[in-house]
Amino acid sequence: MHSFRELADLFSARFNQAHFPATPATLYEPAEYFLGIGGKRVRPVMCLMGNELFDEVHPDAYQVATAIELFHNFTLVHDDIMDAAPLRRGMDTLHKKYGDNTALLAGDVMLIQAYEYINKVSPTYQKQILALFNQTARQVCEGQQLDMDFEKHDRVAMEEYIHMITLKTSVLLAASLKVGSLIGGASEGNRNHLYEFGKNLGIAFQVQDDFLDAFGDPEKFGKDPGGDIRQNKKTFLLLHAIEVCSDADRKELKHLLSSDDSDKVQRVLGIFKRCNVDDWANQLKERYLATALQHLDDIAVVSSRKKPLLELSEFLIQREY
């Protein structure tokens, strides 16, 4: 058994190589640039962990993990175009550095190359892997579309928002684990529990991310808090505040969302506190985490094999602020 860190090192050693031919360099250099700017490689490692929960890591799991990381980077490149984002992990985004058109095409070839890695796995389970990969890929696109749609709406129901977050971020974490478990020989019941573990963990993580952006300790969190508020981003916190706050606070929130007042962040946080958004968010996070851990518990393998996944959830979901 390996820890997250060990698997991340094993994966990176294989992933950090050229994934494309040298020419045309105008297309493939930009693609390699973006793949090289890093990231925690959480999803491919989850694929390896899903495999190792049941059996030794099979070489096929590395192929699929590589496909997953390429797919994830494809979504980042295209999302960055749509969001007109200049920076990613402190570096120029692909479209900022090489232009929108090349970024569009470089994203496309990353997605195509992901399928080439999937084509390297054993025929025994290739159809199942391809089906889950396709379903997940479509869902991630749906999530991105819903996210863009919601930006234009005044109000979004919590249920719809959770659905969007599930599609946009959670299903890929869930599918990464599940596809690994399929390679590891897991039964269908175990695979589904693992999928639900990943899905719920992903939602808990997103709730935490929104919470930390508003209430996190800047020193621990590593970025200036209130970014979501300044950008009028729809978050779990904002949507809940709009649902539960007083009419007066709702009116003020609406005003603040269309203003650039210097005390905007402070005043929105004041409203959040008045309607206990912080407590609510912590409870919501704990609820999704508990559901996730229950599914992990329900997987029929000896508990010692679950240790790396428990460590992963502790690493992703901090319980102290």
Add this chain to the structure above:
Amino acid sequence: MHSFRELADLFSARFNQAHFPATPATLYEPAEYFLGIGGKRVRPVMCLMGNELFDEVHPDAYQVATAIELFHNFTLVHDDIMDAAPLRRGMDTLHKKYGDNTALLAGDVMLIQAYEYINKVSPTYQKQILALFNQTARQVCEGQQLDMDFEKHDRVAMEEYIHMITLKTSVLLAASLKVGSLIGGASEGNRNHLYEFGKNLGIAFQVQDDFLDAFGDPEKFGKDPGGDIRQNKKTFLLLHAIEVCSDADRKELKHLLSSDDSDKVQRVLGIFKRCNVDDWANQLKERYLATALQHLDDIAVVSSRKKPLLELSEFLIQREY
């Protein structure tokens, strides 16, 4: 055996249905809109013809033909974004009607859905089909990148231009035939001859397209000639003219390319005629067509089965102007 027209009708009857779920409609309605604006469905029919050259059309050929048409539409949607093109087949392009971001995502889901259709074929040849499909998809992206690169260059060598056209348009025609022949049980030698037939036919067609845009009879051609010249598009004709014309003509061409003079088309055509670009283009087209037909001839099946492909090449490559 079926004619091109019969196979096109058989294909359309299956293709003209929803390829995506109903929701989110903000993503899938745009995708279905674009798939519904038509086109001649040349590529999927070539897949069916490749199959029927060797055996009765297998249901798997329809799945792969659908994947090919979805892939082709994905490239059109993304190319239209890159070219900022307002119209396609006389209708609004997807990005014009629904915005760039939705067009980007709708293109992405078309590509993903193409892979879902490929996942429906028999495991017997699924790996081979996926490999050829991935290779072709990457090449088409490379061709589009090279096309954009060349727009920025003053001079492009003919060899490089032919390479770009091969990637951007011919390999998909070639692969469509080849993948169909694989399903039809063709030997590797026959499959490769069929691929070369499609590749060379595609180049001949592109040369003809460039020729007709400059010299075609507007009544037969159906569009106002000289469009490429007005848009300063790099074409077979322009690149050859730059290569062979006199220094004085080259100087005038350079001036015309940066002008919007009302007699621009007429004057460029004058230069083309002076350096016999029309004869050269006809010879070039005939050469690629002859190579294509030689490969068709070399395929080891009874010649009666080749009739639909011969008709296709006569339909695509007109020999009278």
